[in-house]
Amino acid sequence: MKATPIAILLCFYLLSAVADEEETHLRTLKQAFHDDFLIGAAIEKLLFEEGARPTLKLVPTQFNSISSCNMLKWSPFNPKPEVYDHRAADAYVAFGTKHNMYVVGHVLFWHNQTPEWVFRDVDSKQLDRSALLERMRERVRLLATRYGSKIEAWDVVNEAIEGNGHLRNSTWTQIIGKDFIEQAFRIAHDELPTDVELLYNDYSMTGPKKRDAVVRMILELKQRGVRIDGVGMQGHWSINGPALADIEASIVAFSQAGVEVHITELDIDVLPRQPGMHGADVAKQLEQDEAMDPYRDGLQAEMQQRLAQRYADIFQLFLKHREKIKRVAFWGTTDNHSWLNNWPIKGRTSYPLLFDRNGAPKPAFHAVIGLKAPEDAADDPAPTVIHD
Numbered sequence: 001m002k003a004t005p006i007a008i009l010l011c012f013y014l015l016s017a018v019a020d021e022e023e024t025h026l027r028t029l030k031q032a033f034h035d036d037f038l039i040g041a042a043i044e045k046l047l048f049e050e051g052a053r054p055t056l057k058l059v060p061t062q063f064n065s066i067s068s069c070n071m072l073k074w075s076p077f078n079p080k081p082e083v084y085d086h087r088a089a090d091a092y093v094a095f096g097t098k099h100n101m102y103v104v105g106h107v108l109f110w111h112n113q114t115p116e117w118v119f120r121d122v123d124s125k126q127l128d129r130s131a132l133l134e135r136m137r138e139r140v141r142l143l144a145t146r147y148g149s150k151i152e153a154w155d156v157v158n159e160a161i162e163g164n165g166h167l168r169n170s171t172w173t174q175i176i177g178k179d180f181i182e183q184a185f186r187i188a189h190d191e192l193p194t195d196v197e198l199l200y201n202d203y204s205m206t207g208p209k210k211r212d213a214v215v216r217m218i219l220e221l222k223q224r225g226v227r228i229d230g231v232g233m234q235g236h237w238s239i240n241g242p243a244l245a246d247i248e249a250s251i252v253a254f255s256q257a258g259v260e261v262h263i264t265e266l267d268i269d270v271l272p273r274q275p276g277m278h279g280a281d282v283a284k285q286l287e288q289d290e291a292m293d294p295y296r297d298g299l300q301a302e303m304q305q306r307l308a309q310r311y312a313d314i315f316q317l318f319l320k321h322r323e324k325i326k327r328v329a330f331w332g333t334t335d336n337h338s339w340l341n342n343w344p345i346k347g348r349t350s351y352p353l354l355f356d357r358n359g360a361p362k363p364a365f366h367a368v369i370g371l372k373a374p375e376d377a378a379d380d381p382a383p384t385v386i387h388d
């Protein structure tokens with residue numbers, strides 16, 4: 001059997017592990033990619049979960065950026081009028097500040113996890129445009145007052161453009177109109193410190209229709225004098241797709257539109273999916289099916305190797321376009337904390353990240369780290385904003 005590059009790499013790693021265990025062992029993701037892009041992870045309520053210590057320890061060791069997953073979304077943070085639960089968000093921001101990390105706020109405005117009361121007045125009548133815009137402004141003003149520049153970038157709007165390139169027909173656009181995205185970015189610019197970066201975030205950004213619609217949206221915002229600093233390509237990809245050429249086309253297109261590219265929610269799903277089941281629309285849920293959960297008892301070496309190769313290919317592409325990419329962030333830290341164990345089918349066992357359920361680096365981790373020569377690794381660096 002022909003030895004694949006990844007097999008050679010893995011053999012090299014195993015053989016050299018003894019010789020330079022100290023060297024290999026010490027190299028972390030943030031050291032390896034220090035001069036290329038920020039490297040991050042979404043941390044859920046790790047700060048509070050029992051038994052999460054091994055995973056939490058990973059975060060400042062391996063990463064120089066964090067994303068907030070659920071805790072800053074409208075529902076968890078402000079479930080009812082005048083009712084706030086900011087304990088998790090406060091701990092998240094304090095953790096990132098303590099470890100001198102690039103802290104990202106996810107998400108100001110999204111069609112999911114926004115309580116119905118946001119769109120209603122005290123008599124449960126639907127708000128009009130100006131009233132909803134004012135309520136949006138209140139949310140951002142409160143977050144700006146509480147966190148200021150400690151949150152260095154916000155996903156201002158999430159998933160507002162459909163795969164066919166049309167604006168999503170959400171309650172936001174039904175009430176505000178087709179300039180919802182523009183108004184959201186205007187409010188974020190007005191209320192947040194000017195050094196806080198404003199991002200548009202979405203999934204399936206490698207599809208040509210969505211890619212072109214997002215480029216048009218960026219150019220229109222710029223033409224209207226509305227600040228947008230970056231685009232988040234979520235990166236919920238699978239072992240089989242999207243093609244590297246499609247990922248590359250989007251990185252280049254968004255960069256040419258004049259914004260920084262962030263890979264915001266990277267994970268590579270190894271589990272089978274029904275035809276047409278891609279993207280990350282959380283509203284989609286499918287029935288349990290044993291055949292769709294083939295790795296309940298562990299991931300075979302062959303699939304580990306395929307996952308390692310897929311991650312190596314994707315990171316090779318990121319390195320090729322390192323000057324366009326500000327950040328690469330994973331949607332979770334260890335496999336057991338991945339949303340993909342429950343989407344699109346609840347209760348499956350997925351293996352989408354670089355660290356296994358015990359927090360140990362997987363072959364995919366070594367394949368990614370192995371793309372950078374040891375001497376490239378910086379000493380224990382503070383996070384650098386690579387592209388001013």
Ligand code: G3I
Nearest residue numbers: 069070106112113158203234265280281282331338339343
């Ligand atoms: O915290 C409550 C808990 O108190 C309650 O008992 C439990 C049962 O309903 O729900 C818990 O909240 C869940 C939350 O995750 C925290 O675990 C919500 O129901 C559940 O809907 C929520 O799912 C999140 C999903 O977004 C929907 O908001 C996933 O964790 C999160 O990974 C996923 O992340 C999204 C990004 O925000 C946007 N891009 C796609 C990505 C994946 O769908």
